[in-house]
Amino acid sequence: MADTIQTTQLNRARSATEHPVKRFFRATEIDTRLLGMVGALLIIWIGFQIMTGGLFLTPRNLWNLTVQTSSVAIMATGMVLVIVTRNIDLSVGSVLGFCGMIMGVLQAQILPQYLGLDSSLTWIVTLACGILIGAAIGALHGSIIAFLNVPSFIVTLGGLLVWRGATWFVTSGQTVAPMNPTFRLMGGGTEGSIGATASWIVGIIACLAIVGAIINSRKQRKRFGFPRRPIWAEYFLSILSCALVLLAVWVSTIYYWPVNIARKYAEANAIAWPEGGLQISHGIAIPVLMAIAVGIVMTFISTRLRFGRYVFALGGNPEAAELAGIKTRWVTIRIFMLMGILCAIAAAISTARLNAATNAQGELDELYTIAAAVIGGTSLAGGVGTIAGAMIGALVMQSLQSGMVLLGIDSPFQRIVVGVVLVLAVWADTVYRARAK
Amino acid sequence: MSEQRTPLVEMKNISISFGGIHAVDNASVDLYPGEVVALLGHNGAGKSTLIKILSGAYKRDGGEILINGEAADINNPRDAKKYGIETIYQTLAVADNVDAAANLYLGRELRTPWGTLDDVAMEAKAREVMGRLNPNFQRFKEPVKALSGGQRQSVAIARAILFDARILIMDEPTAALGPQETAQVGELIKQLKREGIGIFLISHDIHDVFDLADRVSVMKNGQVVGHARTEDVTKDEVLGMIILGKVPEKAIPGPGAMQTA
Numbered sequence: 286m287a288d289t290i291q292t293t294q295l296n297r298a299r300s301a302t303e304h305p306v307k308r309f310f311r312a313t314e315i316d317t318r319l320l321g322m323v324g325a326l327l328i329i330w331i332g333f334q335i336m337t338g339g340l341f342l343t344p345r346n347l348w349n350l351t352v353q354t355s356s357v358a359i360m361a362t363g364m365v366l367v368i369v370t371r372n373i374d375l376s377v378g379s380v381l382g383f384c385g386m387i388m389g390v391l392q393a394q395i396l397p398q399y400l401g402l403d404s405s406l407t408w409i410v411t412l413a414c415g416i417l418i419g420a421a422i423g424a425l426h427g428s429i430i431a432f433l434n435v436p437s438f439i440v441t442l443g444g445l446l447v448w449r450g451a452t453w454f455v456t457s458g459q460t461v462a463p464m465n466p467t468f469r470l471m472g473g474g475t476e477g478s479i480g481a482t483a484s485w486i487v488g489i490i491a492c493l494a495i496v497g498a499i500i501n502s503r504k505q506r507k508r509f510g511f512p513r514r515p516i517w518a519e520y521f522l523s524i525l526s527c528a529l530v531l532l533a534v535w536v537s538t539i540y541y542w543p544v545n546i547a548r549k550y551a552e553a554n555a556i557a558w559p560e561g562g563l564q565i566s567h568g569i570a571i572p573v574l575m576a577i578a579v580g581i582v583m584t585f586i587s588t589r590l591r592f593g594r595y596v597f598a599l600g601g602n603p604e605a606a607e608l609a610g611i612k613t614r615w616v617t618i619r620i621f622m623l624m625g626i627l628c629a630i631a632a633a634i635s636t637a638r639l640n641a642a643t644n645a646q647g648e649l650d651e652l653y654t655i656a657a658a659v660i661g662g663t664s665l666a667g668g669v670g671t672i673a674g675a676m677i678g679a680l681v682m683q684s685l686q687s688g689m690v691l692l693g694i695d696s697p698f699q700r701i702v703v704g705v706v707l708v709l710a711v712w713a714d715t716v717y718r719a720r721a722k
Numbered sequence: 723m724s725e726q727r728t729p730l731v732e733m734k735n736i737s738i739s740f741g742g743i744h745a746v747d748n749a750s751v752d753l754y755p756g757e758v759v760a761l762l763g764h765n766g767a768g769k770s771t772l773i774k775i776l777s778g779a780y781k782r783d784g785g786e787i788l789i790n791g792e793a794a795d796i797n798n799p800r801d802a803k804k805y806g807i808e809t810i811y812q813t814l815a816v817a818d819n820v821d822a823a824a825n826l827y828l829g830r831e832l833r834t835p836w837g838t839l840d841d842v843a844m845e846a847k848a849r850e851v852m853g854r855l856n857p858n859f860q861r862f863k864e865p866v867k868a869l870s871g872g873q874r875q876s877v878a879i880a881r882a883i884l885f886d887a888r889i890l891i892m893d894e895p896t897a898a899l900g901p902q903e904t905a906q907v908g909e910l911i912k913q914l915k916r917e918g919i920g921i922f923l924i925s926h927d928i929h930d931v932f933d934l935a936d937r938v939s940v941m942k943n944g945q946v947v948g949h950a951r952t953e954d955v956t957k958d959e960v961l962g963m964i965i966l967g968k969v970p971e972k973a974i975p976g977p978g979a980m981q982t983a
Contacts, residue, residue: 509846589838591831594820598828601819601865608779608815609829610800668819 312518318662318717322677325710329681333688340691344540348567350680350687352473352638355576356381356631357650358679361657362583363627365675366593366620368658369600371667372430372437374621376444377628377654380422381647383448385632388415389461389642392468408468415629422448423625427618445651453644462641472637473570475546481538484568488534492527499523538566572634576676579630584672586623596620601668656703657682660710664718681710728791730755730920731807731889736775736785745771747944748785748977753889753920758911760923760935760952762964768944769924773891776922777809778802789889800829806888810878810895818867822859823848825866826881851880855910872903879910890914890921896930908934928964932957942967945978 310317333341340346360377367374392411400406426444430437463469470477479487499519506513514522542550542565550556551563587593595616599606607613631650636642661678663670685706689699729752738746746768753759761769774780776787778799787794789805796802802809809815816825823844824831832840832847845862852859856876866874875895882890892911896904911921911934923931932938932952940947940963947963950973959970967980 505842509842511842511845511849585838591833591839594824594828594831594839597820598817598824601817602815605815605817606828608777608799608809608811609817610798610803611829668817 312515313522314514314518315522316671318714319671319674319677321717322661322674322681326677326681326684329684329688333684333691337688337691341688344536346687346691347536348540348570350683351573351576352570353687354676354680354683355473355570355572356635356638357653357657357683358576358676359579359627359631359634360624360650360654361661361675361679362579362672363620363624364654364658365583365661365663365670365672366587366596367437367624368655368663368665369596369667369670370617370620371600371603372617372620373655373665374426374437374441374444374624375651375655376422376426376441376448377624377631378647378650378652379445379448379452380419380625380628381632381635381650382452382644383422383455384415384419384629385636385646386452386455386461386642386644387418388412388468388629388633389464389636390455391415392465393461393463393642396465403466405467407465408471411465411468412471412629412633415633416626419625419627419629419632420622421625423622423628424618426625427621430621431614431617449648452646458644460641460643464637464640464642468633469637469640470571471575471633472635472640473572474638475542475567477571477637478537478567478569479571479574480568481566482568484534484538484566487569487574488530491530495526495530496523534569537569540567541565542567572638575630575634579627580672580676587672592616592619597668653679653682656707660707662714681706727754729753729788730757730790731776731922732788732791733772733776734786734788736772736782736787738771738775738780738783744944746775749941749944749946750785750976751922751939751946751949753922755888755920756915756918757937758915758921758923758935760925760928760931760938761941762925762928762931762938762960763941763947764964765926767926767941767964769926769941770893771944772941773809773893773922773924776802776889777807777891779809803885806886807891808882808885808887808889809891809893810875810882811893816866816874816877819865821865822852822862822869822877822880825877826851826884828881830885847884848880851884852876855880855883856906872899872906875899875903875907879907883914888919890919891924892921893924894926895923897925904930928957928960932960938963939976940964942978946976947978947980948973948975950974 330342360381364374364377388411391414392407396404396407396410400410422444426440429435429440499522503513503519541547544562547563547565548558550565551558556563587596595606595611598609598611599613599616603613632647635646639646657679658670658675659665659678660681661671661674661676663675682703685703686699689702731753733752734750736746736749737744749768749772751759751761751772761773763769771780775782776796778796778801781797787796794805796805817828823841826848827844832844834840848862856873859873859876861869861873866877869877879895896907899907914921923935925931935952937949937951938955938960939949940960942964947967948969950960950970954972955970962968962970963973967978969975969979
């Protein structure tokens with residue numbers, strides 16, 4: 286008892302002498318690294334906004350940006366776990382291509398024979414098959430790495446070639462199109478968005494969930510008498526997160542359907558064309574919702590489940606993890622299976638968006654995925670990384686590309702910039718870590 | 723006195739070799755409840771290897787292990803834990819990047835009814851155990867990397883205590899510690915001994931362990947030189963066993979004893 290009183294006083298004494306900014310971050314427990322990345326993202330956004338003369342921060346561009354990010358963001362969440370355990374997966378682009386091609390053939394050529402042309406079952410059967418194949422490929426890679434002790438770099442480098450070649454073999458190189466209409470919703474676009482009302486509902490549910498989580502964690506800490514955040518910090522965090530969520534929803538609702546599509550829709554539904562044009566909100570795009578859902582699930586897996594704990598322990602000290610009785614090989618296999626599943630989900634989004642499955646689908650995606658994870662603070666030395674960071678990393682990469690497209694920069698130069706940014710980001714992170722020690 | 727009872731652990735005629743080198747050759751050691759046995763020898767004498775067989779990190783080539791007089795089947799660390807064998811390694815086997823509570827429960831996490839990690843309960847228990855062990859310890863939220871060697875060692879020891887170990891293996895437990903922390907670990911060993919836990923202390927430095935141990939077993943070149951009760955021998959005699967393999971009168975010679983005509 287005396288101890289606790291003493292330490293509280295000690296803490297109080299420490300916080301009194303602290304710099305207010307430092308005290309603020311300690312009280313709110315905001316991850317300063319993550320904050321730094323959000324700051325970098327904002328700088329990039331504002332920079333492009335100025336350089337493009339106001340073209341970048343428009344609802345339309347931001348909406349497109351999130352849709353374009355979703356595929357790589359989904360794979361980056363899995364890449365975090367792979368890299369945390371000191372592995373690497375170079376095959377994600379090819380696995381995406383292969384899963385996409387299988388899903389394309391399945392829905393365009395095989396399933397219509399059994400389910401009929403526009404069956405509403407097609408998309409779910411297709412997606413399920415794609416996920417199974419992704420998981421199987423991941424399990425194969427993982428088993429070779431875990432049981433045959435071949436380095437993951439080599440196994441997945443082989444996978445990069447094998448699955449790209451296999452993609453070609455499925456249709457002898459032919460592009461498969463078009464995709465099933467329901468399946469196509471996963472690609473976003475005018476149809477593949479949930480509209481204003483549903484978006485607001487999603488936003489409000491998200492806010493309730495955030496507040497609920499904050500209250501629950503406070504209750505838990507109170508139950509065991511642990512130090513808690515000051516109450517003002519809890520309010521600050523709740524209000525800030527809810528405001529961000531609602532701001533994002535609002536932006537998605539002020540991006541309206543293009544005039545011709547709205548006109549067609551009005552004609553089809555016998556709505557009179559109003560004077561100022563019909564303004565139908567896009568709302569949040571379905572692929573973005575999928576990416577957010579994946580992000581939440583992956584964060585849950587990595588922080589709340591035993592599996593996630595093992596992944597990080599394994600990355601921090603493989604020997605200690607083994608000695609603690611963790612079945613490290615099985616953990617490795619499961620990580621790669623998860624990665625395969627995420628590739629399949631990303632493949633569904635990218636084939637749906639393109640409305641075709643092609644040979645070249647996902648080429649170079651492995652590099653963007655790894656770059657997103659690394660920019661997002663995942664350490665190649667293992668043991669460190671967050672899902673949210675990787676997703677922001679993916680957004681940073683996509684923002685750079687999208688901004689350069691708006692500026693009319695040639696694609697070779699875009700690659701140069703992305704490459705330079707990757708190196709700079711990792712260097713900045715190294716400096717930050719060295720200081721944090 | 724204790725010779726009439728069944729030993730807690732009996733390792734009989736254990737052998738293991740790596741690529742033709744006999745790291746441990748026909749070695750036998752035993753341990754009784756509430757007893758501290760120091761396993762001494764030079765670096766490379768085979769003591770760590772022998773004990774890693776007991777903790778399941780290595781698989782023996784030959785010999786048998788009896789726990790409470792019954793043959794035990796230990797093939798991996800999980801098996802060893804089932805027999806109540808906990809190990810504290812000299813390399814401080816903690817996962818650096820997760821916090822103290824996560825390390826304490828690594829491999830045996832507490833979970834909520836929904837199957838998720840019960841971090842709050844784990845932290846509560848960690849605070850309790852660490853409070854008993856090292857009352858100054860306050861850094862529960864930081865990765866273990868940020869802690870000092872002594873603090874990390876106390877995490878490793880707390881880990882063993884937490885799971886009611888009956889047999890504790892400490893491989894150079896104080897090698898990475900300062901004098902004050904070493905004394906703390908000494909106190910802790912006495913406390914554990916009173917609770918009836920059998921402890922193997924492994925060290926190449928006799929001064930670390932002589933006062934704590936009830937018996938010493940000395941190894942040299944993978945073989946056991948001999949066993950002795952610490953009250954029967956002097957430090958110098960034990961040093962003679964370690965360096966020369968010379969067995970004093972009151973000690974029981976093993977297969978590795980110097981052959982004197």
